[in-house]
Amino acid sequence: MRLCITGTPGTGKTTVAKILSEKLRLPIYNLSDIVKEKKLYKSFDEGRDAFIVDIEKLREFFKDKHRFIAEGLVAHYIPCDVLVVLRAKPDVIRERLKERNYTTEKVEENVEAERIAYCATEAFENFSGKVFIHIDTSNRTPEKIVNVIIEGVKRGGIVEEIDWLEG
Numbered sequence: 001m002r003l004c005i006t007g008t009p010g011t012g013k014t015t016v017a018k019i020l021s022e023k024l025r026l027p028i029y030n031l032s033d034i035v036k037e038k039k040l041y042k043s044f045d046e047g048r049d050a051f052i053v054d055i056e057k058l059r060e061f062f063k064d065k066h067r068f069i070a071e072g073l074v075a076h077y078i079p080c081d082v083l084v085v086l087r088a089k090p091d092v093i094r095e096r097l098k099e100r101n102y103t104t105e106k107v108e109e110n111v112e113a114e115r116i117a118y119c120a121t122e123a124f125e126n127f128s129g130k131v132f133i134h135i136d137t138s139n140r141t142p143e144k145i146v147n148v149i150i151e152g153v154k155r156g157g158i159v160e161e162i163d164w165l166e167g
């Protein structure tokens with residue numbers, strides 16, 4: 001199984017991927033690490049303190065891999081069988097990212113990205129696999145999220161309606 005986990009920073013991708021990889025016995029790829037290690041980037045954006053990922057190189061790296069969990073902000077660009085999009089309330093994202101050594105600007109940029117479903121929309125529009133899982137992690141433990149994902153895979157997908165712009 002090729003399972004990718006995407007979502008705004010702070011939604012819990014790394015945490016969930018670790019538990020899932022143990023349960024499903026699949027090797028795990030953290031995309032920020034792989035992008036750096038294998039030089040799968042075009043350049044480095046000093047302003048954002050982030051690598052600009054070369055999507056073609058990223059796809060090439062995963063081309064011959066058929067059993068993996070890949071997690072990261074660009075995971076939805078990798079061809080996969082199961083695409084998981086983790087969502088979390090913008091306030092939850094803010095609290096989680098404040099714990100990191102991010103600037104306030106970077107925290108708020110990500111909070112806004114989650115509010116407008118930036119990553120989820122990109123993921124949905126790019127998806128060409130079989131199983132799409134879109135879930136709210138805000139009030140769930142990582143273990144619970146993993147169970148929901150496994151259930152989603154069995155059911156052929158789960159798409160929770162999530163709209164932070166409402167209400």
Ligand code: ADP
Pocket residue numbers: 007008009010011012013014015016096099137140141142145
């Ligand atoms: P990402 O990989 O999406 O940036 P992380 O897995 O690094 O997110 O999680 C961000 C922070 O939120 C970490 O401190 C982690 O322990 C915490 N966290 C992740 N998932 C949950 C959850 N379901 N409930 C509470 N805290 C969580």
